[in-house]
Amino acid sequence: MKAARMHEYGKAVVLEEVPVPDIQPDEILVRVRACGMCRSDVQLVDGYFRKYADIPTPITLGHEITGVVHKIGGIVPKSSGFQEGDHVVVAPGWGDGTCRYCQIGNTHICPNVRWPGFGPYGGFAEFIPVPARYLIKVDSRLKFEELAPLTDAGMTPYRGIKKLRDAGALGPDRVLGIFGIGGLGGYAVQYAKLLGSGATVVAFARNPDKLAIAKELGADHVISIKGKAPTDISKELSKATGQGDLDAIMDCAGAPEMIQLGFNLLSISGHYADAGLVGDRIDIPLFPRVSREQTFHGSFWGNYTDLSEVMALAAQGKIRHTLRVFTFDQINEYIDRLRTGQVVGRAVMKF
């Protein structure tokens, strides 16, 4: 089968022929039909994660995976309902199944977690073995190129906004800021409207094309932050919404200057959820965080339940996509384009 594998950190990915993988008895072999490309694929190649987990090579990239059930392992129970030919998405974050995080469904934060696309098997290949319990059967009318990004870009902000909602930070008299309108942000704007309980949604970004997409996807207001001081941005926010600060922030970028700005704009008792990893550190004054009783939520990817909920919204036609579809042969080209921020929306490889 074809596979895009990284043999050395910092080098182009090698597109090569490798054997079709075997499956364990509890696994299903999925024939990949589409796989989204994420900024974290670029970061993996560039070595961003190396100080946290030095994954041995070769690594098959790609973790936003959808495809078709090709072969079912011997002990996959009949009650799972899987049949050859079923359309499926892969819930990433495969836990050990026994720790206290796994026991309540948060397999993606299991200390022994495994990720497709960050080891020997990934979605930029024609086949991938997946433990049956991490597959979700989907409506066969949904397009593969739209399903793929929902497993990360379209799920990660969903989880983040659920955290803000569950913390009581959203409501009709609240203003929710979406920071960074890249692959995740376009989805975040939509979830902000779906889950925001009537909160006013304001998108913040530098790129005018990305702000136009945010507006088109339902943001009540968009604010360009390019070259502006926080006080001026606050004034613009006040003019647009009637208040100069934000009750809640969903940060899909995680860039150091965005985080500085975000905390500058965060209200008393405000909640800040970050899922973005563009930067690597936060340096912000402490006293306002304590005296204003603000809360920071790390929000990482999502679990099986989050993905099931996103799939239900997709099946109801409630999620819109901004996609750039490309072919297997263009993988390195798209890694370069993503690295330099040249992709508007989500890039998805389709076989």
Ligand SMILES: [Zn+2]
């Ligand atoms: Zn676990």
